[in-house]
Amino acid sequence: MQVGFVGTGAMGAEMARHVASAGFAVSAFDTDAEALRVATQDDVTAADSLAALATASDVIVVVVANDAQSRAVVTEILSCELRDSAVIAVAATNHPRTMIELGAACDAKGIGFVDAPVCYGLQGARDGDLVSLCGGTAEAVDRIRSVLMAYSRAVEHLGPVGTGQLGKACNNMMHWAACVANYETLALAKSCGIDAQTMRETLLKCPARNTTLERWDTTRFTWHQKDMDVVLDLSQQAGLALPLFGAVDQLVKRLGPDQVRALLHEPQAQYLGQPIVARSLAEITAEE
Known part of the structure; x- marks a missing residue:
């Protein structure tokens, strides 16, 4: 089976490498010549163009940055003479509405389509340990x-x-809510005299443990604005009130890796513009 990857950024390059290691013939294309060069040094070959990749592939995995890029890539692929059994899989994180539109365009041409975004980020891609969440017909997914x-x-x-x-x-809803909950929890611990990193390591042994807290040191806080915008847009379209996640949307946009690093490892940190002042628990509880 010939597999083509469109997009050889950090995620796409690692995913293509694993597919090649599994014994598939893999080619890749990217408009960034340097990213393509880095991604095609081993068993992944470089395609001269998107059209060349599309016409030679049984499965085309699209790993681009946003909805506009997914639309542009899939539209160009559909303008090519594709193999009869070809399937396009969009592994990027996009709005469901975009996938439904692209799926209809593929269906009109008799081409299989699956939206297959992934969880566990760059480390999961490096380890080949992602989770693929798929929408499409059972036949196309299989x-x-x-x-x-x-x-x-x-x-x-x-x-x-x-x-x-x-x-x-x-998944993103739970992840970003956990980011806010973890930060506020560790901020309280730090304010009352417990080292935040010590509290984190202890909570990882308790029922409060969560995957976000476990990976707290490597959370990059990328795409959270887009992720939460999709969630809130869907909730509005569904007529469903999500007051908690309205607050999470505002709070998580104020967090980032620098704030987490300061909270866990530096003497001074802040939350919502206010300093987190570390004092002893005895001093705090003695106040009236």
Whole structure:
């Protein structure tokens, strides 16, 4: 089976490498010549153009940055003479509406389409330990399952086209809520005299443990604005009030890796513009 990857940034390059290591013939294309050069040094070959990649591939995995890029890439792929059994899989995180539109365009041309965003980020891509959340027909998902499993610990089929992105949105909701909860929890510990990193390591042994806290040192806080905008847009369209996540949307946008590093490892940190002043618990409880 010939697999093509469109987008060889940090995620795409690692995913393509795992697919090649699994024994598939893999080619890649990127408009960034240097990113493509780095990604195609081993078993992944460089395609001369997107059209050349598309016409030679049974499965085309799209790993680009945003909805506009996904639209542009899929539209150009559909203008090519594709193989009869070809399937396009969008592994980027996009709005479900975009996937439904692109899925309809593929269906009109008799081309399979799966939205297959991933969880566990760059480290998961490096380890080949992602989770692929898929929307599409069972036939299309099964046709590409072995490719997705090359870089995933699990491939979850959630329903029709768009539900993969909905599943990713649900994961993002829990992740960003945990980011805010973790930060506020450790801020209280630090304010009352417990070292925040010590409290974090202790909580990882308690029922309060969560995957976000476990990976706290490597959370890069990328794309949270786009992620939460998708969630809130979907909730409005569904007529569903999500007051907690309205607050999470505002709070998580004020956090980043620098704030987390300061909270865990530096004497001074802040939250919402206010300093986190470390004092002893005895001093705090003695105040009236």
